[in-house]
Amino acid sequence: MNKKQITSVVLLILAIVASTGCSIKGADQHVASNDAPVHLVLYQRGANISDEEYNVLIAEPVKKKYPNITLELVRTDANTTPQTLVANEILPDIVFGSPDVIRQFKELDALEDLTPLVKFNNMDLNAFEPTAIETIRAYGEQGQLYALPFSINFPALFYNKDLFDKFGVPYPRDGMTWEETTELAKQMTRMENGQQYYGLHPAGVDRMAGQLSLRSYNATTKKATLTGDEWIHIFKVHKAIWDIPGNKPGNNIKTFEADRTLAMMAAMGARLGEFEELHNQGNPMNWDMVSHPSFPEAPQIGAELDVHLLMLTSTGKNKEAAFKVMQVATDVTNQHEMNKRGRLTSLIDPKAKQDFGVRLKSLEGKNVNAIFYNKNGVRRGIDKYSQIASSHIGPAMNQKVLANNVDIITALREAEELANKKIEEELANSK
Numbered sequence: 195m196n197k198k199q200i201t202s203v204v205l206l207i208l209a210i211v212a213s214t215g216c217s218i219k220g221a222d223q224h225v226a227s228n229d230a231p232v233h234l235v236l237y238q239r240g241a242n243i244s245d246e247e248y249n250v251l252i253a254e255p256v257k258k259k260y261p262n263i264t265l266e267l268v269r270t271d272a273n274t275t276p277q278t279l280v281a282n283e284i285l286p287d288i289v290f291g292s293p294d295v296i297r298q299f300k301e302l303d304a305l306e307d308l309t310p311l312v313k314f315n316n317m318d319l320n321a322f323e324p325t326a327i328e329t330i331r332a333y334g335e336q337g338q339l340y341a342l343p344f345s346i347n348f349p350a351l352f353y354n355k356d357l358f359d360k361f362g363v364p365y366p367r368d369g370m371t372w373e374e375t376t377e378l379a380k381q382m383t384r385m386e387n388g389q390q391y392y393g394l395h396p397a398g399v400d401r402m403a404g405q406l407s408l409r410s411y412n413a414t415t416k417k418a419t420l421t422g423d424e425w426i427h428i429f430k431v432h433k434a435i436w437d438i439p440g441n442k443p444g445n446n447i448k449t450f451e452a453d454r455t456l457a458m459m460a461a462m463g464a465r466l467g468e469f470e471e472l473h474n475q476g477n478p479m480n481w482d483m484v485s486h487p488s489f490p491e492a493p494q495i496g497a498e499l500d501v502h503l504l505m506l507t508s509t510g511k512n513k514e515a516a517f518k519v520m521q522v523a524t525d526v527t528n529q530h531e532m533n534k535r536g537r538l539t540s541l542i543d544p545k546a547k548q549d550f551g552v553r554l555k556s557l558e559g560k561n562v563n564a565i566f567y568n569k570n571g572v573r574r575g576i577d578k579y580s581q582i583a584s585s586h587i588g589p590a591m592n593q594k595v596l597a598n599n600v601d602i603i604t605a606l607r608e609a610e611e612l613a614n615k616k617i618e619e620e621l622a623n624s625k
Contacts, residue, residue: 234516235287236252240298241290253267255523285507293341293576296341305506346502348463348500349460350484354481357457361384365484368561378394390455395446396435405496406424411579416617418609418613426606429602470555473556485568495571536553547566
């Protein structure tokens with residue numbers, strides 16, 4: 195981007211700030227009165243929320259309870275990254291994102307510790323899923339709370355019932371291990387009448403590692419940890435799926451939802467919205483789901499926690515009003531409505547968990563209990579060095595082992611060496 199383009203972007207963001215009441219670093223802090231008009235900006239990054247979900251689950255409930263508060267949604271793009279917003283001393287009031295977004299804003303010293311606001315408003319953190327709060331707490335060296343959990347993104351094994359019926363193979367069941375799922379995939383992978391059918395698209399290799407809480411970085415030694423028997427085991431399990439003759443790498447969501455030549459897909463709950471869209475378009479799919487495959491050594495651990503969060507920026511002028519927005523979004527009434535729409539609540543209240551997905555026509559008659567069969571593991575790798583190390587895991591599997599037949603031990607060793615080189619560079623630059 196040239197200087198003229200950067201200037202245009204900054205002017206655009208400043209215009210948003212001027213019109214919406216976004217904060218400018220160094221501005222006086224104050225709490226909005228109960229009836230004074232307040233315009234807040236919610237910035238979405240790193241976690242998906244549709245326009246309809248935003249309106250129904252955040253903007254409209256807030257407007258109903260606090261008519262003086264108006265919300266504006268701003269979505270991230272190449273010109274509105276956290277770095278750009280902080281560098282130009284302009285920030286939104288609220289951030290909607292994934293746990294990694296906590297790290298991004300925290301490294302820029304741009305997040306507010308919610309602890310005082312939680313205490314002042316008598317919010318009960320025990321109402322939330324414990325692993326969600328534990329994950330958030332892990333980002334604070336002194337136990338700071340940099341976010342509230344909005345929803346849980348659950349994993350599941352989705353399958354095409356038509357294909358199982360076509361080939362006379364029994365459907366998957368809840369509680370299957372990766373080995374059992376791979377054996378089932380072998381029965382479903384075949385060529386028939388010139389059409390290739392695929393048995394299974396697995397979770398990513400690092401997501402599998404998360405089921406065993408396998409870390410990619412040691413904060414004590416400041417070294418990547420991508421070698422050893424556990425990583426070899428994970429890579430072997432993952433590779434075994436792609437070693438099924440005909441189950442080539444590259445079968446994916448499109449193969450499952452559009453081509454409908456993929457029998458099983460291990461994926462996150464965001465697929466529900468896509469199935470609903472197909473249904474509403476008059477192109478419904480005959481699908482169902484069972485619990486996400488697990489490992490015998492970690493039974494009923496479906497995946498490490500994937501949670502969508504609400505954060506408060508440190509420079510906001512109306513923090514109390516912004517926190518009220520977060521309270522509305524996470525109260526039991528709103529969370530119950532969210533749950534009905536197929537987005538899993540972050541609350542442990544049974545009332546909030548009732549009637550999951552009842553507003554989704556495509557979910558009628560489906561095995562909804564599969565969503566609750568497994569538990570979530572605590573999220574790993576919250577610092578940037580862990581992120582550097584983990585970024586080498588996928589390429590080691592996909593580009594080395596699968597694409598070029600590099601043996602697993604060599605691929606992991608080379609990935610660890612590359613990761614350590616990058617980590618050393620980052621450590622040197624931080625001094």
